[in-house]
Structure formats: structure tokens, C-alpha cells
Amino acid sequence: MPAVLNLVLSATMTVDLPATAVTESVRPQVPARRRAWLQGLRNWAAGWLLAWVVPLLLLGLWALSSHHEWIALQVLPSPLQVWTTLVDLGRSGELWDNLQISAVRVLYGFGIGASVGLALGVGLGLSRSFNAYVFPLFKAISQVPVIGWLPLLMLLVGIDEALKFLLIAKAALVPVAVNTCQGIQGVANAHVEVAKVFRFTRWQLLSKVVFPAATAQIWNGLRYGFTHAWLALVVVELLASSEGIGFMIVYGRQLFQLDIVLAAVVVVGVLGYLIDKLLGAAESHLLRWRKPGL
Amino acid sequence: MFHLNLKSLRGFVLPAASLLLWWLAVELKWSTSPILVSPVAVWNRAVAQVVSGDLWTALSASLWRDAQGFVIGTLAGLLFGSLLGTSRWFEKLLGPSFHTLKQISLFAWIPLLSVWFGLGDSAKIAFIAMAAFFPVVLNTFEGFRSVPRELIEVARVFAFSPLQLWRRVVLPAAAPSIFTGIHLSLIYTWLATLGAEYLLVSGKGIGNTLIDGREHFWMDLVLFGVLVIGAVGYALNHALSLIEKRLLAWRQKTIAQY
Numbered sequence: 001m002p003a004v005l006n007l008v009l010s011a012t013m014t015v016d017l018p019a020t021a022v023t024e025s026v027r028p029q030v031p032a033r034r035r036a037w038l039q040g041l042r043n044w045a046a047g048w049l050l051a052w053v054v055p056l057l058l059l060g061l062w063a064l065s066s067h068h069e070w071i072a073l074q075v076l077p078s079p080l081q082v083w084t085t086l087v088d089l090g091r092s093g094e095l096w097d098n099l100q101i102s103a104v105r106v107l108y109g110f111g112i113g114a115s116v117g118l119a120l121g122v123g124l125g126l127s128r129s130f131n132a133y134v135f136p137l138f139k140a141i142s143q144v145p146v147i148g149w150l151p152l153l154m155l156l157v158g159i160d161e162a163l164k165f166l167l168i169a170k171a172a173l174v175p176v177a178v179n180t181c182q183g184i185q186g187v188a189n190a191h192v193e194v195a196k197v198f199r200f201t202r203w204q205l206l207s208k209v210v211f212p213a214a215t216a217q218i219w220n221g222l223r224y225g226f227t228h229a230w231l232a233l234v235v236v237e238l239l240a241s242s243e244g245i246g247f248m249i250v251y252g253r254q255l256f257q258l259d260i261v262l263a264a265v266v267v268v269g270v271l272g273y274l275i276d277k278l279l280g281a282a283e284s285h286l287l288r289w290r291k292p293g294l
Numbered sequence: 295m296f297h298l299n300l301k302s303l304r305g306f307v308l309p310a311a312s313l314l315l316w317w318l319a320v321e322l323k324w325s326t327s328p329i330l331v332s333p334v335a336v337w338n339r340a341v342a343q344v345v346s347g348d349l350w351t352a353l354s355a356s357l358w359r360d361a362q363g364f365v366i367g368t369l370a371g372l373l374f375g376s377l378l379g380t381s382r383w384f385e386k387l388l389g390p391s392f393h394t395l396k397q398i399s400l401f402a403w404i405p406l407l408s409v410w411f412g413l414g415d416s417a418k419i420a421f422i423a424m425a426a427f428f429p430v431v432l433n434t435f436e437g438f439r440s441v442p443r444e445l446i447e448v449a450r451v452f453a454f455s456p457l458q459l460w461r462r463v464v465l466p467a468a469a470p471s472i473f474t475g476i477h478l479s480l481i482y483t484w485l486a487t488l489g490a491e492y493l494l495v496s497g498k499g500i501g502n503t504l505i506d507g508r509e510h511f512w513m514d515l516v517l518f519g520v521l522v523i524g525a526v527g528y529a530l531n532h533a534l535s536l537i538e539k540r541l542l543a544w545r546q547k548t549i550a551q552y
Contacts, residue, residue, distance in 0.1 A: 050383075051390035075409055129304070136305030137312075143531075144524040145485045147492065151508040152516050155329050234399040239492060246402070253405035261409075265402050272397035 077259040086263040095248075095267065102233060102244040105161070109168025110229040114222060117173040121180025121221070125214075126206075131181075142174040146232045150239060159240040164233070171232035172225035179221025183214030216287055223279050230272060245271075331513045339514040340521075348503075353522065356499040359415065360487040363422025368479055371427040375434025375475070379468075385435075396428045400486065404493045415497065418490035425486035426479035433475025437468030473538050480534050484527050500526075 059079060065071055066078035073081075089095040120138070123130045146167055157163050187210050195209045237246025245264055252260030313333060319325065320332035343349040377384045378392070404421055411417035441464050449463045491501025500522060507515030 047386050050386040054387055054391050132301065132304040133307055137308045140309070140524065143528050144520055145488065145527065147485055147488045148504075148520050148523040148527075150492070151504040152520050154508055155511065155513055155516060231399050231401065235401045235489060238401055238404065249402055249405050253408065256409075258406070258409060261405050265398060265406065268402045269394065269398035272399060273394060276397060 074256060075258065077262065081259045082262045082266070085257075085259040086266065089248075089260070089263060098243055098245050098248055099267070099271075102237065102246065105164045105237075105244065106168060106229050106233045109165045109233070110172045110226055112165060113169030113172030113229065114176050114225055116169065117176030117221070117225065118180055118218070120173070121177040121218075122184065124177065124181040125184030126210075138177070142178075146171045146228075147235060150236065154240060163240060164236050167236050168229045168232045171228040175224035175228055176218075176221045179224065180214070180218050183217030183221070184210055186217065187213040219283055219286060223283065226275065226279065230275065234268060328511055329513050331517070335514040336517045336521075339512075340518050343515075343518060349522070352498050352500045352503045353526070355497065356487050356491065356501065357526075359418055359490070359499065360422060360483050363419045363486070364426050364480060364483045366419065367423035367426025367483065368430050368476055370423065371430025371475070371479065372434055372472070374427070375431040375472075376438060378431065379435040379438025392431065396432070400425055400428075400482075401489055401493070404490065408494055413494050413496045417494055418487070421490045421494075422483050422486045425482040429478035429482055430472075430475040433471050433478065434468070437471030437475075438464065440471065441467040470542060473542065477531075477534050477538065480530055481527070484530060488523065 062076070063079050066073060066076060066081075077085075086095075120134075124135060124138070125131075149170065150167060153163055153166055157166065191209050191213060192205070195205045200208065233244075234246045234249075237244040238250050241247045245268060248264040249261050249268075252258065252264060317333055320330060324330075374388075374392075378389060379385075403424060404417075407417045407421050407424075411420050445463050445467060446459070449459050454462065487499070488501045488504075491497075491499040492505060495502065495505060500519060504516055504519040504523075507513070507519060
């Protein structure tokens with residue numbers, strides 16, 4: 001019965017609607033949408049093209065200057081030379097070996113630093129007395145940048161892998177701990193009060209209220225931590241290492257082979273870019289549950 | 295009258311305990327490594343450094359370098375960031391290049407800069423300026439971009455002249471973010487000063503003091519250097535926070551009025 005009624009209703013409605021209204025309300029919509037889409041595409045393409053103007057100009061200038069040797073090739077090798085060096089390094093496996101070493105260092109260091117930083121941050125955020133005892137010392141230690149600790153640690157642990165892990169871990173630890181602590185302390189009081197009204201247990205309060213509310217900032221801390229770890233990796237490899245991507249830069253500099261230096265710098269830049277994009281994508285995936293609420 | 299709040303002393307427990315442990319380790323000779331120096335030795339070294347004027351020479355050289363790089367980098371960053379934030383064309387042309395360049399780990403530039411600028415002070419200052427440039431540009435850009443559209447619309451309704459729009463609306467709205475950028479750049483330049491002194495070893499500076507101490511296995515000098523670095527970083531940070539609070543004091547006022 002209702003199906004029939006529906007059918008009748010819809011039939012009458014279509015009939016009732018004036019034909020002109022239908023054409024007017026439906027027809028312009030499609031081209032308009034297509035036009036908007038085209039416009040968006042055009043804007044995007046224009047932006048994309050514009051973005052390449054300056055780099056290409058600079059590249060052209062660079063190629064021209066090395067072609068005419070305005071600047072000595074030793075000081076600024078030609079782009080082609082840098083590219084062939086990069087390909088050579090890649091083909092001979094030298095690049096991959098060094099990258100692998102650096103990746104292991106940064107992952108271990110970051111792993112240690114982030115886990116300790118998370119634990120420390122949770123402690124600092126949740127317990128008032130732990131905070132009172134530990135925070136001043138933590139703050140004093142974090143006041144000295146990684147690069148300040150380097151000579152001290154070189155004396156204490158030598159220049160082995162331990163030094164790299166320690167420094168990278170320290171670089172990651174501070175932002176992770178600070179952001180975790182702030183994220184937990186910044187949970188809105190109202191939320192905690194509601195949880196108390198519902199008589200949440202401590203565990204429920206933490207897992208259902210505090211941590212979800214703090215996730216965004218904790219993730220932010222992890223992201224900063226990774227950026228800092230990557231920065232620390234390059235520093236420590238520049239100063240105290242005989243392998244790794246940072247060492248390639250020093251090595252090229254010592255041999256005065258700037259093509260190696262530039263190739264390694266390009267690799268460092270591309271990797272930094274990719275890591276940033278990856279973390280950004282992971283962030284929007286991780287925090288996608290927040291969107292409906294906003 | 296002498297009622298001391300014991301709770302406020304809790305922060306000193308751990309540092310005092312580690313200091314005591316350190317002192318005990320030296321006194322009871324737990325290790326005979328030359329690296330283990332007593333807190334007293336560090337103190338003596340500190341006094342010697344201050345009295346002989348070595349500390350002052352190194353520190354003033356470092357701070358002067360830091361200041362030069364900071365000023366150059368911050369001014370360039372403010373200019374570039376404002377252009378990026380206020381002109382769509384400029385952003386389209388240079389924004390992507392900038393965002394790609396900033397991904398290159400800062401210290402990776404040092405070997406290149408040392409070839410291009412030599413090993414003297416100019417390479418160090420160029421590097422320090424770079425360290426200041428990136429955070430200032432990013433935050434200035436963000437500051438200008440995040441000026442609420444409503445505010446600009448209100449200004450239009452009141453028929454503000456462009457100058458008024460800038461002075462009364464855009465700059466005040468962007469100021470906090472710009473300050474964050476300058477603050478970050480101050481922290482980064484101090485870090486970069488040390489890095490430049492480590493990697494471009496020539497001349498004087500607190501970083502060179504540390505390197506010296508490490509090469510000669512003078513643990514007391516290294517520890518003293520670390521303390522100085524921490525203290526300077528803290529002082530710079532604190533001073534800028536005070537200035538920031540003062541310059542942005544109007545923000546609290548406007549909120550308090552309502």
C-alpha cells in the first residue's frame with residue numbers, strides 16, 4: 001500500500017511541477033559545477049606552474065653561470081655534475097648504505113627518546129608531586145640545546161653509536177615530554193567534571209577522557225620530536241661520525257668535492273620533505289575522528 | 295617568620311641529590327677516570343675563567359656574532375614573511391620554493407657556507423642569519439594569513455584608509471604570531487651560534503671553549519661551558535618573554551575591559 005502511495009505521490013509531484021522550473025533549476029547546475037571544477041583545476045595548474053618559475057629560473061642561472069664559469073666550478077659545480085654524482089652515488093650503493101645507517105640511528109634514537117619522553121610527560125602531567133620534584137631539573141637540562149651537550153657526551157661515552165642514540169634521543173625527548181605534559185594538563189576541567197559525575201574509574205577517566213583530549217598535542221610533540229631528531233642526526237654526523245648521510249656532506253667538503261656535498265644536501269632536503277608529508281598524512285588519519293565534532 | 299614552605303623546595307631535591315652523588319663519587323674515588331672531576335674543580339675553573347677574562351672574551355664574541363646574525367636574519371625574514379603573507383602572487387611564486395628549502399636540515403648548510411663564505415666570521419653570521427630567517431618567515435606569514443576576515447570587513451565598513459587598516463587592524467592581529475617567530479629565531483640563533491663555532495672552528499667563542507676543553511680532556515672546562523650555554527639560553531629566553539609581555543600588554547587589557 002505505502003509503495004503505491006509513494007508512486008502516486010511522486011507521479012503527481014512530477015506532473016505538478018512546471019516544466020520550466022525543472023529545466024531552470026536542474027540544467028544550469030551541471031555546467032556551473034563543471035565550470036567551478038575547471039576553474040579549480042586551472043587555479044591549481046596555474047599555482048603549480050608559478051611555483052616552478054623561480055626554481056627553474058635559478059636552475060637556469062646556475063647552469064648558465066657554471067657554463068660560463070662565472071663562479072669557479074670548484075666552488076659551485078654545475079647542476080648536471082651534481083645530478084650525475086647523485087646517480088653515481090645511488091648506483092654504487094654508497095648512498096643507500098649511508099642512508100640505512102642514518103635511518104637506523106634516527107629510528108633508534110627517536111624510539112628511545114619518544115618513549116621516555118611520553119612516560120615522563122604523562123608523569124609530569126598527571127602527578128602534581130612528581131612534577132614538583134622533577135620538572136625543575138628537566139627544565140634545566142632542556143635549557144641546554146643538544147649541541148651544547150655534544151662535547152660533554154663525547155667525553156663521557158666516546159664517539160660510538162651510543163653518542164648518536166643519546167643525542168638524538170635527547171632531541172626527541174624534550175618536545176615529546178613538554179607537549180604530552182601540556183596536553184594532559186590542558187584537558188578541559190568541564191570534561192573531567194562530567195567524568196566525575198558519571199563516576200568514571202581512574203582508568204576510565206584516563207582512557208576515555210584525558211588521553212583522547214590530549215592526543216592532538218601529544219602527536220604534535222611527536223612530530224616536533226621527529227623533526228628535532230632528524231636535525232640532531234645531521235649535526236652529530238657532521239661532527240662525530242665516519243658514516244651516514246651527514247658524514248657524506250663533511251667528507252665531500254673535506255675533499256673539496258662540492259658535487260657530493262650538494263647531492264647529499266638535496267637528499268637530506270628531499271627526505272625531510274617526505275617525512276614531513278608522511279607525518280602530516282598520518283596526523284590527519286589519526287585525528288580524523290575529531291572532524292565530525294568540529 | 296622563618297616558616298619555610300617545604301613544598302616549594304621539592305624542585306631542589308633531585309639536583310641536590312645528584313650533586314651530592316657526584317661529589318661522593320669523586321671523594322670516594324669510585325672511578326679513577328680523568329673524566330671524573332669534582333664539582334670543586336668546576337667551580338675553580340669557573341672562577342679562573344671569569345678572573346682571567348677568558349670567559350668574557352669568548353662570550354662576547356659569541357653574543358656579538360649571535361646578535362649580528364639574528365638582526366640580519368630577522369629583518370630579512372620579516373620582509374620576506376610579510377610579502378609572502380600579504381601578496382598572493384608572491385606566495386604563489388616563492389611559497390613552494392621556500393617550503394621546500396626549509397626542509398633541508400639547517401646544519402647541512404654549514405659545509406656549503408664554509409666554501410662560499412670562507413671559514414671566518416662571515417660564514418658563521420650567514421649561517422646564524424639563516425637559522426633566524428626560517429622561523430620568522432613562517433610565523434610572520436602565518437600571522438598575516440590568520441588576520442580574521444571579519445576584522446578586515448569591519449575596517450572596510452568604517453572606510454579605513456590602507457594605512458589605518460594596517461596600523462589598526464592587520465599589524466595588531468598579526469603581532470603575536472610575529473613575536474612567536476622572533477622568539478623562536480632567538481632560540482635557534484643561539485643554537486646556530488654554537489653549531490657554527492663547532493663546525494667552523496676558527497676564532498673565539500663559547501663553542502670554541504667547549505671544543506678546546508674536549509680536545510684536552512678538560513672535563514671541568516666542558517662542564518663549565520655547558521652551564522654557561524644553558525644560562526645564556528635561559529637569559530635570552532627570559533628577556534624576550536619580558537619584552538613580549540610588555541609589547542603585547544594591550545591584549546590583556548582589551549580582554550579585561552569587557
